[in-house]
Amino acid sequence: MSHRYDTFVVGSGPAGQKAAIQLAKAGQKVALCEQLREIGGACVHQGTIPSKALRERAVERGKINARLKEQNIELLENNISVVDLIGEMSDVVAAHDQYMTDQLKRNGVDIIHGRACFVDAHQIDVLSNTGQQLRYQADHFVIAAGSKPRQPDNVQIDHEHVFDSDSVLTLAYLPQSMVVLGGGVIACEYASIFTMLGVKVTLIDRYPQPLGFLDHDLTAAFVRSFERRGGVFLGNVEVTRCGFDGVSQVETEIADGAVIRSDKVLCAQGRVADMDALKIQHAGLDLNEQQLLSVDERGRTAVPHIYAAGDVVGPPSLASASMEQGRRAACDILNVEVGELGQLIPSGIYSVPELASVGLTQAQAEKEYDTVVIGFAHFKEIARGHIANAQDGMLKLVVSGDGVVRGVHVIGVHATDLVHIGQMGMLQQADINTYIENIFNFPTYAESYRVAALHAAARLGVDSDGGNLSRSA
Numbered sequence: 001m002s003h004r005y006d007t008f009v010v011g012s013g014p015a016g017q018k019a020a021i022q023l024a025k026a027g028q029k030v031a032l033c034e035q036l037r038e039i040g041g042a043c044v045h046q047g048t049i050p051s052k053a054l055r056e057r058a059v060e061r062g063k064i065n066a067r068l069k070e071q072n073i074e075l076l077e078n079n080i081s082v083v084d085l086i087g088e089m090s091d092v093v094a095a096h097d098q099y100m101t102d103q104l105k106r107n108g109v110d111i112i113h114g115r116a117c118f119v120d121a122h123q124i125d126v127l128s129n130t131g132q133q134l135r136y137q138a139d140h141f142v143i144a145a146g147s148k149p150r151q152p153d154n155v156q157i158d159h160e161h162v163f164d165s166d167s168v169l170t171l172a173y174l175p176q177s178m179v180v181l182g183g184g185v186i187a188c189e190y191a192s193i194f195t196m197l198g199v200k201v202t203l204i205d206r207y208p209q210p211l212g213f214l215d216h217d218l219t220a221a222f223v224r225s226f227e228r229r230g231g232v233f234l235g236n237v238e239v240t241r242c243g244f245d246g247v248s249q250v251e252t253e254i255a256d257g258a259v260i261r262s263d264k265v266l267c268a269q270g271r272v273a274d275m276d277a278l279k280i281q282h283a284g285l286d287l288n289e290q291q292l293l294s295v296d297e298r299g300r301t302a303v304p305h306i307y308a309a310g311d312v313v314g315p316p317s318l319a320s321a322s323m324e325q326g327r328r329a330a331c332d333i334l335n336v337e338v339g340e341l342g343q344l345i346p347s348g349i350y351s352v353p354e355l356a357s358v359g360l361t362q363a364q365a366e367k368e369y370d371t372v373v374i375g376f377a378h379f380k381e382i383a384r385g386h387i388a389n390a391q392d393g394m395l396k397l398v399v400s401g402d403g404v405v406r407g408v409h410v411i412g413v414h415a416t417d418l419v420h421i422g423q424m425g426m427l428q429q430a431d432i433n434t435y436i437e438n439i440f441n442f443p444t445y446a447e448s449y450r451v452a453a454l455h456a457a458a459r460l461g462v463d464s465d466g467g468n469l470s471r472s473a
Contacts, residue, residue, distance in 0.1 A: 008138035015310030015326035016144030022330035147311035156243035175263035182209035187268035299329035348416035354421035359407035371401030375456025383443035
């Protein structure tokens, strides 16, 4: 017997959840299929929430140890498991799972637990956790199956000595030493977190600098902070082999023949679409060269009634962007007009310290505009930075010759929140006078915008109309 729906959504992460709710609110009969027992996908259970919880605990312990050190008191011991460090978060995750389940059911979404597999372009089979297989038909499908860690051939991931970005949260104890392979967001987040927890971390990447998509000043500041806390960054390094030595340590061999030994290794060299079991070829679809699903601006795949959103379509691979992609796919299914997808998507990196960016980097702006000036505000100049003893941070404005802010880049406490002030200003084509001539609460980190704008104005001198942009300095 086949069950029929208006739309069948595969995956309950941020993209799938938002798509399902949007469609159900509009009166559609919607099914959401999740192969795990819990709702929320990797975002809730292996990624965003638990990793950020671990970060919070690391920062808390770092602050406590700093105070103890000042008073010559014995520091907190490190013989604690990662599970214990984020233990109380299991309650948070469970509560979040229950909240999302209730929200889906409240909106009339049928939740199906099992592994989905396309039969053809309009039918899908689901093998339940109990072994029962049911067939479903739908007019539309939304593929939001998420991603899984990439497993390079030269790295022997065993989830006991060599971990990936999902299994690292199952560490039984904090190791003395760790090698982190990769220079992307996940690698840098975990490398800095474990360094904060007192682990001797070596971060290895094949590129000269980690987080190469960020503004160079942010990248440089991150590396300085990482190394100041005891971490080691090795750039331009190719790893030829990595695996457990069979005794007590993991050997990471690099191209020049050197071997780095460590207690544990985290391989965080990207993620790939998790669609092996979905058999999309039965629906007339194939993955592109990047092993992702290609979609148009509406979220439609090559088969017009099948949509895709979230990690399966690739960058920016952010939970926030995935939510919007899911919503927009649902709106197109409903023939609801939506505005153009905003290009000013902020990035937030929950390393220690936090990093955030929106708009053009300095290098990108210098290619696009004849005149570019930079305005800096260092948190050591901001009263709130002194009050909170958090002076290791800065805000950078990238400004074109007409005084308009083209990029905002922040490192330090609350960076992922602060960046949105700049995002909203950039959406309105705000120039530096917007930040100079308006009042920010005192003392706040937000007043960094005024300090940075004044700095940029002093460098720029006059705007394109001849007005003195630094008149408020």
